[in-house]
Amino acid sequence: MDWRKLLKAAPTVLAVINIIIRIAAVVRIPRDRRPTSAMAWLVTVFALPIPGALLFLLFGSSKLPQDRRDKQSEINSFIVETTSGLDLVRQDATWPKWLESIVELNTTLGSMPLVGGNTAELLPDYAPSIAAMTRAVEKAERYVHVEFYILTRDDTTAGFFAALADARARGVIVRVLYDHIATLRHPYFAETKAFLRDADIPFREMLPFKPFRSSWRRPDLRNHRKVLVVDGIVGFMGSQNMVDPSYNKKGNIKRGLQWKDLMVRLQGPVVAGVNAIFVTDWYAETGELLTRETDPIHEVPTDNAIDCQVVPSGPGFDKENNLRLFNSLVYSAQKRLVIVSPYFVPDDSMLYAITTAAERGVEVQLFGCEVADQAVVYHAQRSYYDTLLDAGVRIFLYEKPVVLHAKHFTVDDDVAVVGSSNMDMRSFSLNFEVSLMVRGRDFVEKLRAVEDDYRAHSRELTIEEWKTRTVKSQVLDNVARLTATVQ
Template sequence: MIKIHGIILHFLPSLGFILAVILLAHILRQRRSPTSTLAWLLTIIFIPYIGVPFYLMFGGRKMKRKVAEKILVKDPSIGRAFQAEQINPLAAPSALKGPPQAVDMNRVSVFSDGEKAYWATLDLIRSARQSVCVATFILGQDDTGKAIVAALTEKAKEGISVFLLLDALGSVSVRKRFLAPLIKAGGRTAFFMPMLHLPFRGRANLRNHRKMVIADGKSAIVGGMNLADEYMGLGTTPKRWQDLSMLINGPVCTQIYGIFLSDWLFASGKDSERPVALGLRTEDRPDVLFQVMASGPDVKEDALRDMIVTALFHAESRIWIVTPYFVPDELLLDALCLAAKRGIDLRVVIPKKSNHVLADLAREGYLSQLQECGASVFLYLPGMLHAKAIIMDDRVAITGSANMDMRSLLLNYELALFIYHREVIIQLKDWMQQLMDNCIERSQHKNQTISLIEGVGRLFAPLL
């Protein structure tokens, strides 16, 4: 026994060294930002017994096979497709690989109130005639979550095809008994990317952060709201977060449905169980022009981040950003700083204190650099601000599930909407102004010790 123990003690360090060398080579071959590469290298070199297993579980970024197998769903029967830059010089250019064409003839309702979003979600589920598709990062086992599951269960009992896709990390506390009534009624459920699985491929860090509720493939609610009391529900409560979602009717929902279908088939592994979309057939011709962008490990390159950066360089007068977390990569930060130096009215609205302490610590250095370049930073006082939105020059707005941080833009599965409709953009601008009316401006500091702490935080920000 002692001899075997000695062999193990001799073998494990050698195995750890070999794994560390292999992983270092793998990291250097990947297309990561310099700060992300350096952070992982330092972690593996100086604390290999922590760095090696963490990288095996959390270090992945792109899934080439899923990119190649990505399902594209198109419905050319209604709505006109545009190369978006033909409509708007700030639009996401078609030269960037990944973004689909912009589509018009859509109708949209904006919800910044959790109760209105709650009723709209239930109404959308109840309106379904053939299929209901729901994807969320967090499903609460609270009043809101129970109401959503109950509504889905009723549709399943009616013979409607119901599909519920939950992220395995965000909804880790959800147990089968909570979903049992839905499953018994014929509803289908799946968990996206289990945290622990063999073989380790670094995918535990790649979370599905997309939020979608789709009825019959023709109407959808998307945005930043999870299905839990903090985000939406009956009445108003001081604990409810400020968030944003949109109800969309129109041909662009076909693209949103296609993203859900791709995620569902990947998570469930059951090609025979796929939702059916009725498609839009209506004489109503609303005129909101949308462009849908999915980003994440299943999308080639970092299209959403690149689209935002491209639009930033074309902005002429205004860039307003609302985000719960602000931990950008160097390319995005440089684009924002250059915009501020060009005299653009650059404003960032974030919660004074978010629900993630480490993200709050990591953001400070980035915010200080923005302010030094001439940007204004507003700290939201009433509570947690979870909404995500950007407007530029009253000509384009971007909203969806993605935060302004490296995790959302470079790692997670996200869904973004580019909106090219002046009335909707003005509505979002007025909402942002209301947020700023409930903010204080962040004060700049000149303390060297604080600057040092901020610098250290930025070094390890890519690991968050």
């Protein structure tokens, strides 16, 4: 073999490969991808053709293997066939004219209808929220379904895990799901698995990345849901992981960071919908389709009953269910829109919806944080502040060292959304999320009180202050924004 000839020809070969990669990128990358994401990928590939092409092959598709998508379609039919509480929805004088079309949208995309006859309790404080979930498990008689993005047994969560073990010991069926990569990265992961095994509690890792043992998928897909269901009677969902509020990370502890979240405790027909989320994910990970328990509907006081609709989203669905819901509600707002999202990195459609709402006279408020745990997302979010402030959006930054991790928003006086989903492109496309749309003025008033508490612990960012930030800060923000759109 003549190595000199090969070395001489190498530049020509590399040039041809680069041209082929660029042509293939122009043909393939824009297909079924939002323009901002396509442009970011094209810039990456054109700047570094071979490394960029390899990254695209690894991370370019958010679709799950076909067998998992088929399971989602199968479970959707199951959900539709076993839903109750539709007859308890109350379309009274407070029902917004625009709500019916959004309910239909959610049903079409996520298969779960709006159900009435529910009650909800807001749990905006970390320790009391864990205590409430622990009490519910202690009262379990038949089954406990646990699903958290991050699930670790530490000093803060030890009581909850003890309740799970006690329930299992007295014959209650206990099943546990947690995201594989998210939980793996946290301290006490090994100890948590050992505890579950010792307590004989069945558990599964969601979206495990084991490329040599199962179907290939991009490695950064996550199941970001937080759900607990006890006996089909009481359910919890929201933004809080089952872990210490410092997440037990040395960097967080050194900086004094503490997470603040919001969970909601539910009773009524909607609990079956929350349980269907667990049933779906359990089926996806185990192949075992659980028979949904037909618990009697417990009557709730008429004056406190609210209408609720569970909205699942994620790579198992063909559409970005949460993004479509959020945009529809933003465009429907007539008076006031308050958004709480720790990671706010919207796509163009959401940015236009929010700025348009502010420009047509809706009072729009956005809650973020003075401090953040993820530098890239923190700077990417800041890159949107110019556009938001110019449109008249009021931005409130929660005081450090607290990380306001709650995810919810309110629309006028009638409708609210709480759940696990951030308003960022990762939550729209790559994460499995679950949101709860609520119609009920009493519930909205209580959530407004939570927002008022946030405001009392926040400072408002003014456009004058923002215009004086350093050039270095502007560069970091804009670079982070570019990377955030590579989905």
